Amino acid sequence: MSTLDHLREHRPSIVVSALATTFGVGLLTVTHVFAQLVARDGAVSSSPTVANLLSLVASVFVGLALYVGAVVTANTFATVVAGRAPTIALLRLLGSSARAQRRAVAREGLVVGITGALLGTLLGTGLVIGAVRVLVGQSRLPDADYSFVSPTTVLPAVAVVLTTVAAAWVGSRKVLQVTPLQATAAAQDEPVGSRPRRVGRAVVAGLLIAGGGVLVAAGVVLGFADASGVLVAFVGGVVSFTGVVVGAHVIMPAVLHAVGRSFGTGQVARLAAENAVRQPERSTRATIGIVIGVTLVTTLAVALETLRTFIDTIVDDPSYAAELDTMFTTTLAVMMALVGFSAVIAAVGMVNDMSLSVLQRRRELGLLRAVGATAAQVRRMILLEAAQMSVTAVAVGVVLGIGYGWAGAQALLGSAGQGALLPPSLPVGVLVGLAITAALLAGAAALVPARRATATTPVEALAAR
Structure with a gap:
């Protein structure tokens, strides 16, 4: 399967990465514009405090979007790997190692993350610029030379790339479970009865739920x-x-x-x-x-x-x-x-x-x-x-x-x-x-x-x- 075909499989992951980046870049750019308005109004002494507070609030919501995006991306990669089980097994049969196949999937995550981050950065910045221009035209914002770029606005793009690569690595762990013998079988997830019980994971979950409930x-x-x-x-x-x-x-x-x-x-x-x-x-x-x-x-x-x-x-x-x-x-x-x-x-x-x-x-x-x-x-x-x-x-x-x-x-x-x-x-x-x-x-x-x-x-x- 070509790289282009692989990217077609990951189109929803690219959409998720782009959405998360758009949200993060847009929110932090709006915060940057608002901080400029506060400073313009003469509250120079308080503007750093206001800007820091707004950045903190924005970071919380960007973090939530990144967390959900990482979960979705990891799940998508796990599903894609399950669908490729026969192909991966055939490559294993021909001498490729499971770790090499997993690294290949992780590289796809890097491409997906960079693609989504670039699209999201352009879209998020463009949306804020357009919104500010409209509000200025309606006299709801003062006409000024606004800056739409700050060091913080690139952080969501970097974070999206890193979380997408990490999520791809987590989602690709199923590659390690594919054996060469599966080259002769259709690709499906393991049925309930044949899957070993993940006792450790269930115990950890129970302890977290019980301990959190007590708190x-x-x-x-x-x-x-x-x-x-x-x-x-x-x-x-x-x-x-x-x-x-x-x-x-x-x-x-x-x-x-x-x-x-x-x-x-x-x-x-x-x-x-x-x-x-x-x-x-x-x-x-x-x-x-x-x-x-x-x-x-x-x-x-x-x-x-x-x-x-x-x-x-x-x-x-x-x-x-x-x-x-x-x-x-x-x-x-x-x-x-x-x-x-x-x-x-x-x-x-x-x-x-x-x-x-x-x-x-x-x-x-x-x-x-x-x-x-x-x-x-x-x-x-x-x-x-x-x-x-x-x-x-x-x-x-x-x-x-x-x-x-x-x-x-x-x-x-x-x-x-x-x-x-x-x-x-x-x-x-x-x-x-x-x-x-x-x-x-x-x-x-x-x-x-x-x-x-x-x-x-x-x-x-x-x-x-």
């Missing part, structure tokens, strides 16, 4: 005496959620199975449900990025909504309450836009994993067509698989987000609430938006794969390797 509970309890309990709860949330990510290969298949059963007992629905859990690692790769994004969005939304509800109960002045309500609404919208970008990156990853999964199952789908399944039934099965994964990912993320958001708000407000437990306030608009997103994501993830699966005749599909 979250301790933060809530400390919050009754002092608002600093929110810091303990935050650390606990990070630790426990890391445990969820580490143990996703155990958690996600179990939830997928439960969701799949709710889709009905018909033949097509049962096939879709079994396919989603038959390869747990593949399903986990497709869904964990969405879980991360939805958890972040829901956590922020629930925490801010609970804080707003609490303040509304203690403020007697209607006009002041209206001002606070506007402030919270604006803050929530900005935070959702920033954090939601990581969910967009994860969505691209899910669509890509679903497409690669269908491509690798051409023989299986061809066999279904050969034994009597219609094209419509195959399309419906793929749609149900995508719906099952998107619903599961959104549901898990919402449940985790509600828990984390409430714990953070309770730890922060416990002392002000005179020891009372505050009920979590659910942002209905955000939850409805997530439900709609799940439906749209399922459709997007199934559209191209379903068309590809039914465009090939059963004979051609059965002949595929």
Whole structure:
């Protein structure tokens, strides 16, 4: 397979890298422009402090986007390597070493990272320049000689290249498991029964979840005496959620199975449900990025909504309450836009994993067509698989987000609430938006794969390797 063909396989990874770079460069460039405005207004003494604060906030959100992008990229490379197993095995049979093949995949990660970083840098800078020109033309910004380049704006591009290479190296570890004997077999992930149980990984995940849960509970309890309990709860949330990510290969298949059963007992629905859990690692790769994004969005939304509800109960002045309500609404919208970008990156990853999964199952789908399944039934099965994964990912993320958001708000407000437990306030608009997103994501993830699966005749599909 040529380098060009390899790059075609990684087009979604290039998109993810470009999106992460665009987000990072755009956010830091906006911060740089805003710092110039602060200095222009005469607050020279305070402008370094403002600039540093803005850079810190921007770095947090850029870090989130890079983290989700790294997870998606690693999953994509793992899926691509699984699809190349026969080719890799044949090269092994001809004398190539597994480490040489893995280095080749890692080099692809370097090309993907550089390509995405260059595209994202140009796009992010261009978007900010265009936005500033429009705002100046509308007299919303003063007409000045703005600088759009600073040392910090190149950091996202460098970080994207490094994280993409690291993610490619992590995702390519499956190369080491490919043996020359597999040159005679079709490429598929190992089925559930033949995969050795990863006891160590499951134990580490359990310890992280349990330890983080204890810290979250301790933060809530400390919050009754002092608002600093929110810091303990935050650390606990990070630790426990890391445990969820580490143990996703155990958690996600179990939830997928439960969701799949709710889709009905018909033949097509049962096939879709079994396919989603038959390869747990593949399903986990497709869904964990969405879980991360939805958890972040829901956590922020629930925490801010609970804080707003609490303040509304203690403020007697209607006009002041209206001002606070506007402030919270604006803050929530900005935070959702920033954090939601990581969910967009994860969505691209899910669509890509679903497409690669269908491509690798051409023989299986061809066999279904050969034994009597219609094209419509195959399309419906793929749609149900995508719906099952998107619903599961959104549901898990919402449940985790509600828990984390409430714990953070309770730890922060416990002392002000005179020891009372505050009920979590659910942002209905955000939850409805997530439900709609799940439906749209399922459709997007199934559209191209379903068309590809039914465009090939059963004979051609059965002949595929």
